[in-house]
Structure formats: structure tokens, C-alpha cells
Amino acid sequence: MTGVADLFDVLVARGISKSLMVSALRYAPKEGIAASEYLVRNRLLTEETIYSAFAELCSVPFLPEGSFRVSTVKDQPVHLGSEECGPMLVGVHEGKAVYVLSPSHAGFEEVRDHLQKHPEMRAQVRIASPAAIRLATKVTNSPAADLEHRYPHLSAKKTRTRPRIGWFLTGAFLMLAFLTLPSSVWFWRFMMMMAIACCLTGFARLxxxxxxWDNPLDYRLPNRLQETAIIWPAYTVLVPLYREANVVIGLVQALQDMDYPTDRLQVLYLIESDDRETLAALRACRSPNHMEILVVPDGSPRTKPRALSYGLAEATGDYVTVYDAEDRPQPDQLKKAAYSFGKLPQNFACLQARLSIDNANDGFLxxxxxxxxxxxxxxxxxxxFRIGIPFPLGGTSNHFRKRALEQVGGWDRFNVTEDADLGVRLARFGYQLGVMTSSTYEEAPITLRAWLAQRARWYKGWLQTIGVHMRQPQALIEDIxxxxxxxxSALFAGSLALIALHPVFFSLLFAYAFGFVEPPAREGGLEQLLLALSITGSAIGYAGAAIAVWKAGDKRHHGPRLADLLTLPIYWFCTGIALYRAVWELFKTPYVWNKTTHGQARTRMAVKLPEAAE
Incomplete structure (x- = not known):
């Protein structure tokens, strides 16, 4: 009892109510558990609060979740300790090997007595909560956290190899040499390249x-009476967060509004170990029991797919989906996905929900x-999807069969557009992708700086994906x-090539239109024909894009205007600048994640509720 009293003295000194301690001492014996365990079981105090207080009582450091990794022998964690005192791991904290101990509540006093008798051990002992021990052990054994070990040829870890750098430099040199030629040599060739690319893109858009007009996977949910007979599968929602304290309240509310049985639902908030603000904001929300916080251990590269790999290791659902901090999915989206998976063959590994921007009126971008x-x-x-072509996934609201996701190695922590890569990798393993009609509403960046950083990351990830899957073209052809x-190839490389050409194309048009540069002579019949073909091809491309924008914008009730169509070239010019930045970052900082700050939108539309089933 003396040990319990001393522990409670530490808690009271930290500002915990003394009456809470008295209640625990009164009711815990009736349940046959320790008073500290009673506080945790009844969610009166967190495990971290209890164990950090115990560490203070023992005069040893406390290690929060994610602050240490586990030492392994032949890929297995090194375990020590007894059942009474709880598990002990040999861990690494700040580069130093230490003993990480997580005693059971009943073993608190025994551990404290042992440390008092052997004070020299305090320098090597650390206290952690059971959740921290479980996380460290689970992640060590996770099949999804080490794609580069299981399928090294499918990881972006080594996209900057010397041969690839050599090919890139050779291509850049040839491009510069091409541009140094007289304009009469390269101008018409460039215009024809641009026209062909625009024309093909325009036809695809049309x-x-x-x-x-319809979606073959649009399975309508049964009515409420029929729905009661359905046994819904276990579902896990992964929500990676970093520096998102300002949007936590809206996020938690949006996920609480999801229409799915909470006893079949697991929501995991994935928090980086140094993000104390977001962690505190989440804890202040007092989320329901099916929502958990998982602290991601410190490490590199610090990317969203790395956090998702940790989440997958803890996922208990048969199906897994991902939402971002600013996401507001339609409430029935999980049910639609689960119901659709139940109707589809097992080789359908992923269903992509539709993403929609809800702050479209915040400005040009x-x-x-x-x-x-x-x-x-x-x-x-x-x-x-309808014509049977694999496609890059969106970064959020993609719903997976967990088994398939684990089989292909999960997310690549070294790819900064893990979604695009995963779509191709699933196809290489023989899986199919589908599209849902359910929507998730997102926030778009409203400043040029934020937009460029995000878009550069996307294009950098596309370049990484090309580098990974095109490193052995014959193997890719055999797979898909x-x-x-x-x-x-057309979707990835072709799109990026067209994006790269836009700034050059529009700069040339501007220079020629205002007389800064004299266009090459076009008196000959061939030059006249090339000019006509290039103008026609560019016009087809622009018209196709304009029609697609108008139709899609009208369907989403964005109210497309003539000004939107006239300013498309300006937006395309910006995408080209973002691509140039992406190429620079690919060689300078390939794995750095350009963080997008959320919660900056000035206006957000209401989430469109699903139609009631008949």
C-alpha cells in the first residue's frame, strides 16, 4: 500500500484530483485489480500518465510511444523480464542500448524495490507503457514496414542510381544541344511534338x-430493414496526421458521423512522435472507444507512407482505408465499400472513392x-477502369482488402506519392482496381507557395514511380x-512530358506574339503544312480539355465559367514550373515530404449527404 500511496502522491503533485485517487483505492479491490489499473480501465487516466508517474517515482526516464526502437537478433525482438514484472525489451534510445521495462500494475512495487536495492541499474533502465512496448514489437515484425527488404526492385529507395543519373544528364545535355541549333531546325519539330501530345491528350479527355455516364460498381445499399440482416466486416480507418492540431475537431466529428457499426470499426490516428500539439488536441476531443491514437516512432524518411505502414501493422479490420486530416467523407462510404467488396471477386483489391474540392471559390488556384x-x-x-487500364490511386479514400495490401508489401515509405505507386504495384500482382461513386470532400491549397510545394511533391513521386516500375520494362510488360x-507509359511519362513542355510552349507564343523573338521563316510548303498541323493539334487538345473541364465542373456544381477556360493555360504553365521544381528536388531531397498546411480554406461547402435507400 505504501508504494501505491507514493505513486498517487506523484499524481496529485501533477494536478490530478485527490478524490479520484480515493475512489480508485475504494473500488479497485472489489474488481480484484490494482488501483492504478482501475484508473486506466475506466479511462479516468491514461496509461502514459500512470507509467510516467511511476518512472518519476523510480527516478528513471520515461519513454513515450515511438521514442525508441527494439534491438533484434535475426529480426526477432530481444525479450527479457518476468510475467509478474511485465515485459522487458532491449531497446535503443538516442543511440544508446537500454532496458525498456513495462511492469504490470501489480508489479509496480516489486520493480521499485529492486531499483532501490540496485540503484546502479537506473542508468540503464527505462520505463514505458504497455502500448509503447506493443507498438515497438509489432512494428519490428510488421510485413508492411519493409517493402525494400521483401521486394527491393519495387522500392523507390534506390531510384537515384548512377546509371539513372547518367541517363538523365545525357538527356538534359541533348535537350540543351537541341535548343542551341538554329530556330529553323528545332522550332517546327517542337511545335509538332507539342501538337501531337496535345491532340492525344485531348482525345483521351473527350x-x-x-x-x-454510369458506374458498373455502383452497388446501391439495401434499405434499412434489409441492412439489419447484414453482418458488416471489420474495418480499419488510418488517419496519418502531422501538425494538424487546428483541424482535429472537424476531423474527429467527420469520422464520428460515419454510418458504420462502431463495434466493427477501428479508427487509428497516426501521430509522429514529436507532434505533441496534435496529440494533445486529439486527447482533448475525448474520442469514443473505437478511435485510437498510435504514435509513430521517430525515423526516416518521415513520410506519410511510413506512418501508414505502422498503422497497417496495428490494423484489425478485414478492410483498410485512408483519410487525410481535412477529409470529410460521405457518411455511408464505408458501408458502400464493404458492400461492394462483398459483391466483387477476390481479385478486386482496391476501390477508389471520388475526391472533390469543397473550397473551389477561394481563388484562382x-x-x-x-x-x-x-x-x-x-x-x-x-x-x-471501364476499359481495363490500371490507374494511379488518389492519396486518400482508397479502400483496400487488407490481405492484398499486405501481400504486395504495403506502402513504400520512400515514395512521396505512395498512392500512384501502389496502384501500379497492385496491378503487377494481378489485382484489379475499381472506382466508387461515393465522394470525399477535401481542401485545396489557396496560396501559390503551398500549391507549388504540394504539386512538386506529387510530380516528384510520379518520377519516382516511373523510375521504380520502368527500371525493368520487360518485367513490367510480363506482369501487366x-x-x-x-x-x-502514356499516363505517367506522357503526362509529365506534356506538363514539362507547357511553359516552353507558352513562353514561345508570348515571345513571338509580342515581337521579342522573330519566328523562323515559313514560306515553304512544308513549313506551312507543319504550322497548320501544329495549330490544329493544339486546338484539338485545348478543346478536349475545355469540354472535359466544363462537363466535370458542371456535374460537381462548381459552375464553370468562360474565364475558367480562358485561364487554363496559366494553370498549365504553373504545373510546368512545379514539375521543374520536382526534378530539382528528386536529385537534391528525393524523400523529403513537402507538408501541406490544412485548415486555411476561407469557404467550404457542406458535405452532400447520400440519397436514402428505397
Whole structure:
């Protein structure tokens, strides 16, 4: 009892109510447990509060979740300790090997007595909560945390190899040499390249616009009476967060509004170990029992896919989905995904929900971002699915069969657009991707600085994905077939090439239009024909994009205007600048995650509620 009293004295000194301690001492014996355990079981105090107080009582450091890693022998954690005193791991904290101890509540006094008798041990002993021990052990054994070990040829860890750098430098040199030639040599060739790229893109846009009248995976949920007979599968929602304290309240509310049985739902908030503000904000929300906080151990690279790998190791659901901090999914999205998976063959590994920007009226960038998302998620991805082409996933609201996700190695922590990479990797393993009609509403950046940083990260990840999957083209063709290889090449490399050409193209037009540069002579018949073809091809590309933007924007109720169509070239010019930055970052800081600050939107539309089932 003396040990319990001393522990409670530490808690009271920290500001914990003394009456709370008295209640624990009164009711804990009736349940046959220690008073400290009673406080944790009844959610009166957190495990971290109890164990940090015990560490203070023992005069040894306390290690919070994620602050240490586990020493291993042949990939297995080194365990010590007894059942009474709880598990002890040989861990590494700040580069130093230490004994990490998590005693049971009943063993507190025994551990304290032992340390008092052997004070020299305090220099090597650390106290951690059971949750911290479980996390460290679980992550060590996680099959999804080490893609680069299981499938090294599918990881972006080594995209900056010397041969690749050599090829890039050779290409850059040839491009510069090409531009130093007389304009009469390269001008018409460049214009034709641009026209062909625009024309192909325009036809693809038109095809996706005209084809997406229905969704073959639009399984309508049964009515409420029929729904009561359904046994819903276990579902895990992963929510990676970093420096998101200002949006936590809205996020928690949006996830609490999800229409899914809470006894079948697990929500894991993934918090970086140094993000105390977001952790405190989440704890202040007093979330329901099915929502848990998982602290991600410190390490590199600090990326979203790395955090997701830790979350996957703790996921208990049969299905897994990902939401971002600013996301507001339609309430029935989980049920729609689970119901659809139940109707689909087992080789369907992922269903992508549609993402929609809800602050489209915040300015030029957010408006074009909203129209771009409408074209992508409401038109292009459904069209690619319908014609059987694999596609890059969106960074959020993708719903997975957990078994399939683990089989392919989970997320690549070294790829900064883990979604695009994962879509291709699933296809390489023989899985299919689908598209849902349910929507998730997101916030777009409203400043040029934030937009450029985010877009540069996306393009950097696309370049990483190309480097990974095109490093052995023959193997990729064998995995997905020549048709799909050709389509993915056009989708990734072709799109990036067109984006890269936009600033050059518009700069040339501007320079020639205002007389800064004299255009090459075009008296010959060939030059006249090339000029006509380049103008026609560019016009087809622009018209296709304009029609797609208009139709998609109208469907999403963004109210597309003539000004939106006229300013498309300006937006495309900005995407080219972002790509140039991405190329620079790929060689300078390939694994740095450009963090997008959320909660900056001035106006956000209400979430459109799903239609009631008949």
C-alpha cells in the first residue's frame, strides 16, 4: 500500500484530483485489480500518465510511444523480464542500448524495490507503457514496414542510381544541344511534338467525358430493414496526421458521423512522435472507444507512407482505408465499400472513392484545382477502369482488402506519392482496381507557395514511380501486359512530358506574339503544312480539355465559367514550373515530404449527404 500511496502522491503533485485517487483505492479491490489499473480501465487516466508517474517515482526516464526502437537478433525482438514484472525489451534510445521495462500494475512495487536495492541499474533502465512496448514489437515484425527488404526492385529507395543519373544528364545535355541549333531546325519539330501530345491528350479527355455516364460498381445499399440482416466486416480507418492540431475537431466529428457499426470499426490516428500539439488536441476531443491514437516512432524518411505502414501493422479490420486530416467523407462510404467488396471477386483489391474540392471559390488556384479533380475522379479514372487500364490511386479514400495490401508489401515509405505507386504495384500482382461513386470532400491549397510545394511533391513521386516500375520494362510488360504497359507509359511519362513542355510552349507564343523573338521563316510548303498541323493539334487538345473541364465542373456544381477556360493555360504553365521544381528536388531531397498546411480554406461547402435507400 505504501508504494501505491507514493505513486498517487506523484499524481496529485501533477494536478490530478485527490478524490479520484480515493475512489480508485475504494473500488479497485472489489474488481480484484490494482488501483492504478482501475484508473486506466475506466479511462479516468491514461496509461502514459500512470507509467510516467511511476518512472518519476523510480527516478528513471520515461519513454513515450515511438521514442525508441527494439534491438533484434535475426529480426526477432530481444525479450527479457518476468510475467509478474511485465515485459522487458532491449531497446535503443538516442543511440544508446537500454532496458525498456513495462511492469504490470501489480508489479509496480516489486520493480521499485529492486531499483532501490540496485540503484546502479537506473542508468540503464527505462520505463514505458504497455502500448509503447506493443507498438515497438509489432512494428519490428510488421510485413508492411519493409517493402525494400521483401521486394527491393519495387522500392523507390534506390531510384537515384548512377546509371539513372547518367541517363538523365545525357538527356538534359541533348535537350540543351537541341535548343542551341538554329530556330529553323528545332522550332517546327517542337511545335509538332507539342501538337501531337496535345491532340492525344485531348482525345483521351473527350473519350473520358463522353464515356462516364454510369458506374458498373455502383452497388446501391439495401434499405434499412434489409441492412439489419447484414453482418458488416471489420474495418480499419488510418488517419496519418502531422501538425494538424487546428483541424482535429472537424476531423474527429467527420469520422464520428460515419454510418458504420462502431463495434466493427477501428479508427487509428497516426501521430509522429514529436507532434505533441496534435496529440494533445486529439486527447482533448475525448474520442469514443473505437478511435485510437498510435504514435509513430521517430525515423526516416518521415513520410506519410511510413506512418501508414505502422498503422497497417496495428490494423484489425478485414478492410483498410485512408483519410487525410481535412477529409470529410460521405457518411455511408464505408458501408458502400464493404458492400461492394462483398459483391466483387477476390481479385478486386482496391476501390477508389471520388475526391472533390469543397473550397473551389477561394481563388484562382483552388478553383482550377477543383475542376482538375472533377475531371480526374469523375471522368478519367472511371473511364480507365471501364476499359481495363490500371490507374494511379488518389492519396486518400482508397479502400483496400487488407490481405492484398499486405501481400504486395504495403506502402513504400520512400515514395512521396505512395498512392500512384501502389496502384501500379497492385496491378503487377494481378489485382484489379475499381472506382466508387461515393465522394470525399477535401481542401485545396489557396496560396501559390503551398500549391507549388504540394504539386512538386506529387510530380516528384510520379518520377519516382516511373523510375521504380520502368527500371525493368520487360518485367513490367510480363506482369501487366503490353497494352497496359503502353497505357501506363502514356499516363505517367506522357503526362509529365506534356506538363514539362507547357511553359516552353507558352513562353514561345508570348515571345513571338509580342515581337521579342522573330519566328523562323515559313514560306515553304512544308513549313506551312507543319504550322497548320501544329495549330490544329493544339486546338484539338485545348478543346478536349475545355469540354472535359466544363462537363466535370458542371456535374460537381462548381459552375464553370468562360474565364475558367480562358485561364487554363496559366494553370498549365504553373504545373510546368512545379514539375521543374520536382526534378530539382528528386536529385537534391528525393524523400523529403513537402507538408501541406490544412485548415486555411476561407469557404467550404457542406458535405452532400447520400440519397436514402428505397
Amino acid at each position: 473519350a473520358s467525358t463522353l464515356a462516364t 483552388s478553383r482550377h484545382f477543383a475542376l482538375e479533380y472533377a475531371c480526374l475522379f469523375d471522368q478519367l479514372l472511371p473511364w480507365l 501486359g503490353f497494352r497496359n504497359w503502353l497505357a501506363l
